[in-house]
Amino acid sequence: MAEEQRRPGGAPGGDGVPGTVLEAVLERVTYANEETGYTIARASPARGGPDLVTVVGPLLGAQVGESLSLTGRWSSHPKYGRQFDVWSYRTVLPATVQGIERYLGSGLVKGVGPKTAAKIVAHFGTATLDVIDADPGRLIEVPGLGPKRTKAIGAAWEEQRAIKEVMVFLQSVDVSTSLAVRVYKQYGDASIGVVKNEPYRLANEVWGIGFKTADAIARAVGVPEDSPERIKAALQYTLSQASDGGHCFLPAPNLVADTVELLALPARLVAAALAELAEAGERVIAEDVPVGDATVPARYLAPFFHAERGLAAGLLALLRTSEDRLGVFGGVDWDKAFAWLRRRTDAELAPEQAEAVRLALTERVAVLTGGPGCGKSFTVSSIVALARAKGAKVMLAAPTGRAAKRLAELTGFEARTLHRMLELRPGGDAAYDRDNPLDVDLLVVDESSMLDTVLANKLVKAVPPGAHLLLVGDVDQLPSVGAGEVLRDLLAAPAIP
Incomplete structure (x- = not known):
């Protein structure tokens, strides 16, 4: 036959x-x-x-x-x-x-x-x-x-x-077998229509397909190179590339210039497409960001904009709440507390370390920073020891498995990765968030210089009102794995002790 x-x-x-x-x-x-x-x-x-x-x-x-x-x-x-x-x-x-x-x-x-x-x-x-x-x-x-x-x-x-x-059609336009499976799983019988009429949707909605792959498919189905949809997809790709380099946003002129270089199209077409994207306010967000005495016309991918705003709001909420899950330290006799520590560890806290211990146990949000050899580890173990002595629920975490293991070794208590603690699922959703917060009184996060804006936002959402968050790290050590330099920004924020 x-x-x-x-x-x-x-x-x-x-x-x-x-x-x-x-x-x-x-x-x-x-x-x-x-x-x-x-x-x-x-x-x-x-x-x-x-x-x-x-x-x-x-x-x-x-x-x-x-x-x-x-x-x-x-x-x-x-x-x-x-x-x-x-x-x-x-x-x-x-x-x-x-x-x-x-x-x-x-x-x-x-x-x-x-x-x-x-x-x-x-x-x-x-x-x-x-x-x-x-x-x-x-x-x-x-x-x-x-x-x-x-x-x-x-x-x-x-x-x-x-x-x-569907599979025959997808592979006739040079979609590989493995990607064709993902496209079919996403769109089912509508796959052919999506690929023919809206190929750039694939870059946003199908895991493993980025702008370049979607662009090749679009060209195969006859999408013109100056199509507004192609330019909008390229603008989002340029912002995505910038986020891989650690940037939460790009100034509008830089974004247009970089996309013009990518597509070799007139700047007026790219600027017009960017204006349409920003006006829609779904995938790209426009915001004037203060820099010194001036403002920058920032353009964000929506997830980074919402993560940045959510992180700031979450930290302020933790700082301003009237609840305090470590309220016992508000009236503690610090001389007795430090004497107890001295007997337990046979070591004396330096004045700066003692002040850091006080801050961590009396302020809802605090940052402990300093270079190698400055005593961060002893300070952290002292904070944890005092909190546990008062019956506090303490959690220790770090962005990587290696850092979590090191934190556990220096404190003598279990430490987990942030992903495991928050139970991050495929796609980025966490089991613990504002509606289902962690049951914790003191949360210590080591190697916080590695926190990017998106992960930090998920972390702060999971901290219950009244709990204390202590971020430990050195901005001159390991950089963030994604967009944003959270620790550096917090050190520059007057509201964070």
């Missing part, structure tokens, strides 16, 4: 060597990842004996019982042995009555088992698949198939065919 469902894509390996073609029938699926399309399956080769072979790779849309033409290469897995790594595949529809009956009764189409398949093929012969594809209503001609079941079979056939049509 000449009709085929093609699924090209899957370029040869990095060495440029063309792939091997394996003709086989998909017998069973051992594992399938619904998000990525990655599949481990067993297949029966058309040639080469009765033994099944293992095939692995992106096989979204492939169904048990289908005859497949697989392109890829043979490899040897250290644990599972010989397997065929799939780069791409196409479905080869059977041409004989026996092949069509087996294919149709394999479970490919919901509601059609071996017996029903036999009845349908007995009635339509080698034209069976053409009938189901072009005029499924004719299934009513088959004895025993009523209108309801006929409709269900037609719908199931259409669903599995739609997946293949």
Whole structure:
């Protein structure tokens, strides 16, 4: 039978060597990842004996019982042995009555088992698949198939065919197999329409697709290079690149100039597109930021704008609340407290260290900073010891696993990464936030120079009113991993002790 469902894509390996073609029938699926399309399956080769072979790779849309033409290469897995790594595949529809009956009764189409398949093929012969594809209503001609079941079979056939049509189209515009799976998972049957008409949505809505990939797809479907949507996507890409360099925003003139350089288009077109984006106020936010005696026309990506504003508001709320979960230290006899510490540690706090201990235990938000060897570690362990001695709930955290381990070693108490403490989920949402805060009286965060604006905002949201937040770090040490220099900005803020 000449009709085929093609699924090209899957370029040869990095060495440029063309792939091997394996003709086989998909017998069973051992594992399938619904998000990525990655599949481990067993297949029966058309040639080469009765033994099944293992095939692995992106096989979204492939169904048990289908005859497949697989392109890829043979490899040897250290644990599972010989397997065929799939780069791409196409479905080869059977041409004989026996092949069509087996294919149709394999479970490919919901509601059609071996017996029903036999009845349908007995009635339509080698034209069976053409009938189901072009005029499924004719299934009513088959004895025993009523209108309801006929409709269900037609719908199931259409669903599995739609997946293949989408995948074929996506890869015809040079979308790789793995990205095509993500696009289909995001948009389903609407994928073709989105890619044809709004390709730059992919950069914002599909993980793993950035501006450059979306731009290549857009050019493949005929989007003009001076399209306003292309320019708007490029502006957002430029801001995203700036955030990777640590910047929460760019001044509007710099943003326009950088995007003009990227696209090689007139500045007036880029400026007009930026004005439209800013006016919409959804993805790009315009704000005049004070710098010295002047203001800068800042342009933010929305997440960084909201994170920056949220962080500032959250810190002020912690500072201004009347609640105090460490209120016991408001009337403590500090001479007795420090004497207790001295007996416990056999060491004396320097005057600056003693003042830092007082601040951390009496102020809702405090920053402890200084270079290597200045005594930050002893100060932190003293703060934690006094808080625990008064029965306070203390949590210790750091941005990285290594820093958390070091913090635990110097204090003698458990420390976790911020991601683990907040239970950050894929996509960035945290289990603990303003509506579900941490149960903590004193939260100590070490290596705070690594805090970026987005993570710091999530952290402050999770601190309950009245709890104390102590940020420890050295701005001249490890830099933030994302946009913003939170610790440096807090050190410059008069409101933060």
